[in-house]
Amino acid sequence: MSFLAKLTSAFEQLLTTTDPAVVTAKQQRRVKNILWREWRHGNDPEYAQQLSGLVADVAPHQELRTQDRPLALEVETALRQACQLWPKTQDRWAAPLHLLDEQRRHLAGPDQLLADLHNPDWVKRFVARQTLLTLGGEAVPQLTRLATDKKSPLREVAIWLLRSIEAETTARLSAHFSRLLCPRCLVRFYANQVFVPGLPEFVYYGCRACGQGREFLEWTGDVVAVLDEKMETAYVEQEGVIRGNWLHYRSLFDCDWVEIIQATDEDVERFAVQVGNDTDPFRQPRYQDMRCLIGPACRLSENTVRILSRMFGQVALE
């Protein structure tokens, strides 16, 4: 069974309804079993104590004993279902889950959340772990560093979060990631690989540049890199293409051609240097066949035009 098939089946096994009249004893057991695995493998004694009441009646069979820690999304889904199935659960878990919802509305950066993994309050630690899952690819560089550091007390939780981010972004984005464009970077989504020595590689879906996987444009059309001092927005959709404002981003993005409408020699040369130094495997081979159009209002020096001619397959003065 492929990783994706296994994952889909794991999520399908979670409940689709929490109406106690409909939920079968087998499904209730599944929720308890997930929480039992979290209680056993969560590696946070105070947090485990909060779970212990929920799993006290679980009689772990041999198969359950051999299973790993459940993924972060499975844990959270199971906790929310437990609150609905067994209302007394809410006494302990409603407030932490509410705080988690709040934290997601005002997302902190990865450094703050990683610091909260050491917080003396178990609720803050729980919320930080689950919020790092939400942050996804944006937290991957820091999590990879922790996972690589064999002396770090956070190594195990970092590996678990990398696996959880892999699973969550695979389930949500793998079927259509090639149609998605990051509005922050104008860079396409990708199956990003992460290597941690001694472990199988991780793959997560998100922007190839910034890693984030929450904001995206559904876009399969062309993208133009525009250099125009009069352009005010970061990008605009116009006549079936996205026109990205390089003077806003000041860094390269995934474009199909270039239009220099109005820009100084200095800015154009800076742009050309970035193109010349670009090592991105998706973009780099495309420049040799790419068009670069220079508008009539743009008075570039001969030297700048010569530099552009070296970078792009075709430079045309309009």
Ligand SMILES: [Zn+2]
């Ligand atoms: Zn991005």
